[in-house]
Amino acid sequence: MGSSQDKSMDSSDMQSGDIVNDFSLTFSTVNGSGSATANTTILRAIFRMGIPVSGKNIFPSNIQGLPTWYTIRVSKHGYTGRVEQDDIVVAMNQVSILEDIRFLNPKGVLFYSDDIDLPQIPEEVTTYPMPIKSMAKEMEAPAGLRDYISNMIYVGILAKIMGIQMDKIRLAIEYHFKGKEKAISSNMEIIEKAFEWAAANLEKKDHYRFESMDLTRDCIMTDGNTAAALGSIFGGVQFSAWYPITPASTLAESLNEYLPQYRKESETGKATYVVVQAEDELAAIGMTIGAGWAGLRSITSTSGPGLSLMAEYMGLAYYAEVPVVVWDVQRVGPSTGLPTRTAQGDLTFSYFLGHGDTQYIILIPGSMEECFEFGWKAFDIAERYQTPVIVLSDLDLGMNQWMTGKFKYPDLPIDRGKVLWEEDLEKFIEKHGSKWGRYLDVDGDGIPYRTIPGNLNSKSAYFARGTGHDEYAQYSEDAQEWEKGLNRIKRKLDNSRDTLPKPVFVPSGKTSVGIIASGSANPAVEEAFDMLDSLGTPVDYLRVRSIPFSSEVQEFLEDHERIYVVEMNRDGQLQQLLTLEFPVHVEKLIKTAHSDGLPLTAKWITNAILSHEETTK
């Protein structure tokens, strides 16, 4: 599925023995040392060279002093998933050097700060010592900035040895420092000096190099949390309450950054939105539901522990039928778990969140485009169905840098759902010849009409509640009323399934073996799809993007004999939900689940499928 295979280049590479634009590069640093700027600069410069690139930050739950890794993968084929081995390591941290070498390709390359006491290195590894400490001293920087400067030094050395264009590095630096001339020139000065030092003192001995391509034109770089916030802004978000939690915080912070730019009234400069940092997630969801009830497009963003705290209020929103959007940027649980690592472990929890019979509409974006698209679409769905919508992103999508096509303007008008303002209510009563009831299903689709506080029609008010209520929102403990109400809500959600984002079907056209996956498993599955094909085991691939499952999911299950459900958790949660929904197909479903905090790799998926396929022969 690599979009842009260039076979001619492969053959010329083989002649020269060079490995061009198809390798991974890991920076091993100490967190809190400012390495993020250096690493992002390299990532962006490569992107501007037209080479498909992705960046993953493997960082500790800590502010300063612990090992942190940043891996850049370049792939002329357009693959963006994680790889298990580093081809090139830039080692800046004595503490992690053994681990760094363990993950290094035995024929790879090691750049290292020359004050590091190197252990035994595999023979075929090419090494480049970098006099980081002495150069930083020469540059006469204040002591407090030395770590930061050290990082910029390896940018310059890498540029020279690996062939990163200096004008592209300048573009990246200019963007990072938002055009501030002093910061730009002082950073460029360090990088240029390091470049010159490398030119004078190091000889290129390895075979890896970057070379300009033209595969990133019309693309941008972003992260999923930013994309989600921007999508929400173009979806008309009006209220957000949130509580800080890794890896979700940057979603709300992006709202804070971009809302003032895009959502002030042009004539008055006044805001059309409110963002509140709540005292905890209990309050964040309470505020969000209050705003949703009062007719605002309302969102909260959190991660697993926060979602756990939100369970009670979500049940109320489900039963009182309040539209809200909840982004769960998943991290590894249970409990505090691995707060800075990624997982798809909240799927069953979020689908059934709360006590009693509850169920939610789940959206699962698998790319930056989809984080943006579901950002706006989630509001339309929540308001159409008057119910909470949970969007399951994760740390890998949410916090890592991805190249993507430009964001697309919403192709559907805003849908506020069935809302009755003053005159609408009169018309409703006239049309139906009866009084309006908040939970009255006059259309037969399970979706009632709602009024919104501020409606001055004296017949519009009602008392929302989580206690038993009848069609007119009156308190009721009546057995039949209770069952009728809850069954209608179930019907309402069942009706949503074929209007939600459809699954993406990628056929190989030659097999009865399938893969079902979702969300951030996608880059690895796409690559595994090609690997499996080249190894003679083609598969069809269906990527689920919403639950309750649509009819296409059922068809896929019917059309295949064996289906590998690939996901990033221990228990196979997507497989569990498929089993519940389609018990007749249960024997076809093969759990292909794995969770160690790191994004899935094509290699792991391919091996898991191949070894199971062996058993079927």
Place this chain on the structure above:
Amino acid sequence: MSDSPVLPSSQAANEVGMVRADYKGAPSTLCQGCGHNSIAAQIVAACYETNLIPEKVIKFSGIGCSSKSPFYFLSRSFGFNGLHGRMPSLALGAAFGDTSLRVIGVSGDGDSASIGMGQFKHMVRRNLPMTYIIENNGVYGLTKGQFSATAEKDLFLKRQGTNPYLPIDICMEALVANASFVARSFAGDPKQVKELIKAALSHRGIAVLDIISPCVTFHNQGGSVHSYVTGKEMEQPLHDISYIPKRDEIMIGDFEEGTTQEVELFDGSKIVLKKLESKYDPCDRWQAMHMLEEAHSNNWLVTGLIYVDPDQPTIYDIYNLSGTALNRLPTEKIRPPQAALERLNSSLF
């Protein structure tokens, strides 16, 4: 209830053309004689007398006996009965839907001083314009008589035994959290309850009203400040309080100079405080806390307006919001145009 003053004008239309019945709620299902019923009746009276339009009020509650109250007043107002201890967050979010609506919340001592202490204090700290009534009876009624966090130490209740913990003083908590309006009353003093509610409704900011509201069923025995028996005896009014609408100038003359203190509220209306012997200044937070501490050591039930700061900025002041209610904004005001997305795309790397 029998001693609650019935205005001769209750059948007459007020300034917004409403009669008292327009503010009524559903019949109460609480126990007969419950203090909460009396408070609901005074909310009706206060809204009627302050000329509120029922459709311009939103009401909230949490869980517990007190939290059933919003059903017993203002049937023509939107309401939301939220979760136990989590009414403040719900109210805050909803209030931003249309900031011209008047917000009334009714909670209890279990709801606000136990499970909901966090949300209560953060709500106070944010100064959301809202009348926040806590019907305080020191006991969990709906679960049949357990101690709440405001129950006095050493109180004995059948089935519970003796309360080993010191009580929480809701007014003190509100003061510590920088509440801009703190008052206490006693459900058996309907006149004062009503006047304080009227003052609270006119306050632009959070108005915390701790109303001692005895539980007739589970907690009404001698020796407890939460009972009718001793509540009346121990009550020590700080000052009589009269709410005077802006247009009514005649009553001001009724107060002799030197014995009154005016506090001008946001809407231009004024509350006039009639002082007793003690020179009590409700604009001094430190003095308010000192007074509460002193009352506590004397086992007094101090009622009246304890603290007010009419000028404290509210949460609305922070946001510089559109003049149109946010929930009435047309779609073109909430979705930026295509050109904005193009600008955005070209601004990203």
